[in-house]
Amino acid sequence: MIVRLSDNIVSPLGFTTEENYSAVERGERGGKYYEGLFGIPEPCYVSLLDPVVVDSRFSAMCHSAHERYTKLEKICIISAADAITKAGVDASDKRVIFILSTTKGNIDLLDNRNDFENGRENLWVSAQLVSRYFGNPNEPVVVSNACISGCAAQVAAMRCLQCDGYKYAVVVGADVLSKFVISGFQSFKALSQQLCKPFDKDRNGLNLGEAAATIVYAHPDVARISQDCIVMRSGSLSNDANHISGPSRTGEGLYRSICRTLDGYDVSNLAFVSAHGTSTPYNDDMESMALMRAGLSEIPVFSLKGHFGHTLGASGVLETVMSMHALMNGCILKSEGTENPGTVQHVNVNMQMRKTDGRAFLKLMSGFGGSNASILIEHKKSTDFDVDNRLNDNKVRLSIQSYCRITDDTVIVGGQNIVTRDLSSDVTWLSQIYKSIGLHYPKFYKMDNLSKAGLLAAEMLMPESQDIPKDDWSVVVLNRSSSLDDDKAYQETISAENYYPAPSIFVYTLANIVTGEISIRHKIFGESACYIFEHFDETKLEQIIRDTFSDSQVRVIIGGWVEYYDDHCDVLLLRVHRDDVGIELTKDNIKKIY
Amino acid sequence: MEELILELKKEIIEVLNLEEMTPADIDENAPLFGEGLGLDSIDALELIVLMEKNYGIKLANANEGKEIFQSIKCMADYIAAHRTK
Secondary structure (H helix, E strand, O other): OEEEEEEEEEEOOEOOHHHHHHHHHOOOOOOEEEOOHHHOOOOEEEEOOOHHHHHHHHHHHOOOOHHHOOHHHHHHHHHHHHHHHHHOOOOOOOOEEEEEEOOOOOHHHHOOOOOOOOOOOOHHHHHHHHHHHOOOOOOOEEEOOHHHHHHHHHHHHHHHHHHOOOOEEEEEEEEOOOHHHHHHHHHOOOEOOOOOOOOEOOOOOEOEEOEEEEEEEEOOOOOOOOOOEEEEEEEEEEEOOOOOOOOOOOOHHHHHHHHHHHOOOOHHHEEEEEOOOOOOHHHHHHHHHHHHHOOOOOOOEEOOHHHHOEOHHHHHHHHHHHHHHHHHOOEEOOOOOOOOEOOOOOOOEOOOOEEOOOOEEEEEEEEHHHEEEEEEEEEEOHHHOOOOOOOOOOOOOOEEEEEEEEOOOEEEEOOEEEEEOOOOOOOOHHHHHHHHOOOOOHHHHHOOHHHHHHHHHHHHHOOOOOOOOOOOEEEEEEEOOOOHHHHHHHHHOEOOOOEOOOHHHHOOOOOOHHHHHHHHHHOOOOOEEEEEOOOOOHHHHHHHHHHHHOOOOOOEEEEEEEEEEOOEEEEEEEEEEOOOOOEEOOHHHHHHHO | OHHHHHHHHHHHHHHOOOOOOOHHHOOOOOOOEOOOOOEOHHHHHHHHHHHHHHHOOOOOOHHHHHHHOOOHHHHHHHHHHHOOO
């Protein structure tokens, strides 16, 4: 359990949480109709932050550095600055860790660099610029898990505070819109041509939105709990192991995530469910299935997408903040845009803002890569404060039972060189490996290089008996370039001269898709997560694998460094078990085999 | 029509990365989705792009594709009747 100290939301509806909350109470909606936005031929409804207003707000707090930051970085800094000030935390303290949740960061720079340097589109660069603005000495964590990033980042914060010795976590979620992002969703036919209608029988797609949101969390030891407060009690991630873009028709991953997050919790405490509710036909049906299976069909549900649109990497943080304030105010927010609820299973959609005496809520998110997340937030009275630490001791012995290393010219499995690149061949290196190991999985050829590399490595380190259940396995990937290799391929499909946005390329422009492909191939239903760092670092890799094992249900993790960019392949994937057979998981042992 | 069917087969193999297939492996009357070629929803979206890019046919929503993408033969018939390039 971790304690919320403060928060902020920067969106078209306001620059503080209070402004945003008031706007939502008044029923305001950020979405507006645009034609020719960013040179995109199709019109769309989106919720945009005015760059002039952002610049003016940023200049007011930072006079000299205005031109040195992108719009994304500015809104992150504006949002984090407000929350950090309210928390009264010294962000330059080494006990503070910054966690950035974003899907595409500065990807708009691929289209127009605006004098920003090459490489600025790397997600870790933005995260470092934000954390260094506040003088923080630690390397920030980037969580890039498609649409669930904002909830996944809060789960990561819980682990950093409970397992890694940090005392404060500044969780910032942000994304901005661009030709890249909007055209991609359009190629998926996922955008509505009107304001979205979550859970409505006539819903026909989502609206995108821009925002940044921040929550400052603290370890209970330092939170000085003298009055009522909001805590994050638990959270978990699960994969559908079904499809990289389509939600499971049975709500499998989300249902599993809800069960794990609520494990043993008295659901009569739940005031409401703050749903993902994107307003696409499939997502909202999927959520209704998961809620029905979890026995939560009668709990009031709302989606905030009607106010803010889908703010991607910001949404999990932004919607948690709004829901926290609703809980503190004893309110259930209205599901804006819903007129006639109609999903495959009954959902108790909240049609009018009303009072509640419930003391907790569940936040749900689902996204590409088959990823799902849920977190449980509770309003605690100071008088009933019990330090409920659900995470296990993460110092248990963990063992590497198999590993696969792929470089630009060799494949090593368990210390044995099993494939060497034929430099004279015109077959690509990854296809050479595919053929060499005798894999028959035609979908391989549809993947981007990052997913191919991860899939091949996972294939080679699986135990001989492939049919053992993998419900309690997890897939965790770290890398440097996110999906930038595929991002550049997608960018080529949206040039002004030859504008045919390719959905089959766009779907891989998310770094976590590799974890989804591995989960689908091996029917792994546990957590799938993706983190971005500047460099391979054995200490971070060990720490993140250990942190993931702090969920007592996790038995095995397929985890490691999976990097592919500009024809360079750098992979070290491990199969780590919760036992003492095999090489002990230590940073020194990881370094030896890298 | 035979020419258009062969052209479509080649385009689909390329666009959908059906690496291990040749035009001769594809039965133009077999279903494209489910059994048959076993394509999925992302492939369907990519076929919509192919129709626009190569034949100037714009489908407003994915549901329109259901009838057209029943088989290569259905696609060829539709393209022959509606192509603008």
